[in-house]
Amino acid sequence: MNDTQGSRISKLMAERSLCSRREADAYIERGLVFVNGERITQLGTRAMPDAVITLAAEARATQARQVTILLHKPMSYVSGQAEDGHQPASSLISAKTQAAGSTQRFQLAHMKGLAPAGRLDIDSTGLLVLTQDGRVARQLIGDDSTVEKEYLVRVEGPLDSHDLALLNHGLELDGKQLRPAQVRWANEDQLCFVLKEGRKRQIRRMCELVGLRVTGLKRVRIGRVRLGDLSLGQWRFLRENERF
Template sequence: MDISVNKYISDTGFCSRREADKYIEQGRVTINDNIASKGNRVKTGDVVEVDGEPLKKKKATIYMALNKPKGITCTTDTKDKSNIIDYLNYSSRIFPIGRLDKLSEGLIFLTNDGDIVNKILRAGNQHEKEYIVTVDKPVNLEFIKAMRNGVKIMGVVTQKCFVQQEGTNRFRIILTQGLNRQIRRMCEALGYNVEALRRTRIMNITLKDLPPGKWRYFTKEEINTISAMVANSSKTGNNAGNTEGMDE
């Protein structure tokens, strides 16, 4: 590493390069206890401090999409033998955004960016999640209409949503809600049991070309699109009773 001191400061996420120049001009920046001046370079092993506080290198943000197989639990609790973290065995700390039931499969996001987790999980964001669901008996028009218009589960009526028959026992559903085990509970309320549930899309990201059990990083374009989609979301907020914003 050999970069200018203002770029080093901005790369840590402490402030912009322009603001870093002001700190340097004010004599508030040191490199190895020597007051820095504009144009100084920072090399590997150098200690850069602002107002006597060492600057820590910012962690690179990780955003990944996993096609979760059945039997993996969306928990970071390593006491659970089927936990998603041990399954991935990734080199640094990451955590899932929302969850899929152990018996469900399909798309789930993982990241080390707590800020984007909060934004995506907020119910007010109304982000779409798309699923293909197989049930234990043939679906009919009455069932499809009921699913579309809302089903009473857990003391509330689910929001209206897109539902389309895809086969004798199979349908596609797009949710913006994320109540706990929502699709399974909706089906059970109408006398059906879910035999297979696969999430195929979250927001702008799909399972395309991602085999079961495999993962990939988001592309730059995907990150930019998601950032734009959550731009109006505050970091904290009332989930309006929706405690699992990315559940199925």
């Protein structure tokens, strides 16, 4: 270890998907992190990039208990904290709204530290991920995330081949070029968008730039996880064999 060289251990742990940086700091304070076999308890400690970092059994057990929830969010609910009189999506999560078929039952402990891993606008529906696991959050919304998000978007207005090409690549928002997208017609009045980023109200603003008006937006997939037949307002746990 070195106080001046290398990177902060919490940063290295997040980069290696061991946990989030916030979780790393909590584990370090509790003495649950080992670097090259040495227990670390001082926040801000640095290590070289090739350092061997491991978590104590207690920390691994804590991670094993963390849950990730998939919610079919209705309109009029906000993704995060309550705002402007609208309820947060997490308020929908209860034993009564859990979809049938899971062997794992809802407990109040599952709500502790549960946070949305990404946004879904108040006037949009579909798949919203909420998680206690910083590793999942970083995978889905970290700056270097490449996880695909798929949407069905009902639109009004004409769309020629040139504007469709612009939706796929060539638009910018707030002075910043958008990453390439995959946009195609799903049927006569719905477009299918596949994005690898999540700028604020991105799809609606993209459509406005080419003269389209969005009348409905539903997220149907995040990575390899699909909304499937999850009913509106219901939720389920991410299964052990599922990966984003």
